[in-house]
Amino acid sequence: MLVSLLVVPLIGSLLLLLIPENNPKNEERMKVIALSTSLINLFISILLWIQFDSNIIDYQFILEFNQLSFCQFNIGIDGISLYYVLLTTFITPIALLSNYKNIYKNLKYFLISFLVLETLQIALFVVLDLFLFYIFFESVLPILFIIIIVYGSGVNRIRSALLFFLYTLAGSLFMLLAILQIYSFVGSTDFQLISLNEISLESQKILWLAFFLAFAVKTPLWPLTGWLYRAHADSPLAGSILLAGTILKFATYGYIRVLIHLLPDATHYFGPLVQTIAVVTLIYSSLATIIQQDTKSLIAYSSIAHMSVVILGLFSNTIQGIEGAILLSLAHGFVSPALFICVGGIIYERTGTRIIHYMRGLVTYMPVFTILFFVFTLANTGVPLSLNFLGEQLSLIGIWDKSPVISALGATGIVFSACYSIYLYNRLSYGLYSPHLKPVKDLTLLEFNLLIALLIPTFLLGIFPNVILDPLHLCVTTLLYF
DSSP: OHHHHHHHHHHHHHHHHTSOSSOHHHHHHHHHHHHHHHHHHHHHHHHHHHHOOTTOOSOEEEEOOOOOSSOOOOEEEOHHHHHHHHHHHHHHHHHHHHTTTTOOSSHHHHHHHHHHHHHHHHHHHHBOBHHHHHHHHHHHHHHHHHHHHHHOOSTTHHHHHHHHHHHHHHHHHHHHHHHHHHHHHHSOOBHHHHHHSOOOHHHHHHHHHHHHHHHHHHTTOTTSOHHHHHHHHHSOHHHHHHIIIIITHHHHHHIIIIIIHHOHHHHHHHHHHHHHHHHHHHHHHHHHHHTOOBHHHHHHHHHHHHHHHHHHHHTTOSHHHHHHHHHHHHHHHHHHHHHHIIIIIIIHHHHSOOBGGGOOOGGGTOHHHHHHHHHHHHHHHTOTTSHHHHHHHHHHHHHHTTOHHHHHHHHHHHHHHHHHHHHHHHHHHSSSOOTTSOOOOOOOHHHHHHHHHHHHHHHHHHHOTHHHHHHHHHHHHTTOOO
């Protein structure tokens, strides 16, 4: 079943290659094939979730292929990777639907790109080999680079794509060197074999710094944040949804699977440093968010602030903190794409601008949209009953046990998020209707369904979090440093 998740999007891509272009009927057929493929994968992942045994601490659904000498193509999932696989299969059809009616050029390759990206992302979360983890960590770069350049908007999209590509590639080169060094120590890059070998603290420190640099770029943490808001601003809407929903979770998963699990002594040693960088990133990005005038840039900077709280929870060395970080990263995967659909899709398509000062009074013509936008704005601030609330609270409670000062500074993010989120909502929605805008239409059925699809898990899982937490407990206990 796990292999099916990797193969189904590739089969859909091959079917798309066989369909001729430049025919309206064929274009509609291609959209149906791509969307159906992503929905089939979502259905398979739900079946996998149903069959997953939360009482087993080991990897499940394991498939081994050990014919290669330099790495082992072993795949499997545990309670942590399961939810990132589910998030990927859930976000992919939403990303495809977000640009369902406004991609006219090179449609075939646009759809193929997102199906291939789905396979690569799932592969990253299920491989059990460090070398393959690096390959799939980097494999999304060329595709996203092309998506931003070919399908993005804005005169600076080439620069944005280059920054995204070079930042991540440069940081990941250190990760590759660290993996080669681990291979020389252990003689294998298999996760489980590495975890059974003892690596000295001094060696762990060097390896830890190399991995941390790669993950810090992808999170991103200060001062490596310059690529993210540019990539979001100049990316097509589907690219922004995928980047916020799943690509930023690569680093979260890397912290858990590599730094905390494989290099625990160095993680414990560098914990205060990481917490300090996370607090600096949180305050810096929150202040930068408040002054943004581009709506997509504002949501992008707010993502950095939320991911900083995730880092605080991950490096708290407590069950509450780590589970809260995972919950918050999943919540961010629902709420941030929804906000990008609101400001970078619905509003931008109707007004032709993303500059905040040109827009106001949208409630006059868009009452239904305003209600849903308000609900997602509240979720972004972490109101009770939302999954964001639980994630933030557990993360901060977890770090409070280790450092009340860091926890208090991390809690300022709640205040900052209320400032910029309510400001954005109030500025766009209320007041006299902007004289710069023509009358606009409210939500279409497709847009309404997309937002509802993201709204339901945000609050349903916020009310019933044990659906996620029960399979996490056993896996998270193995990450604690005693």
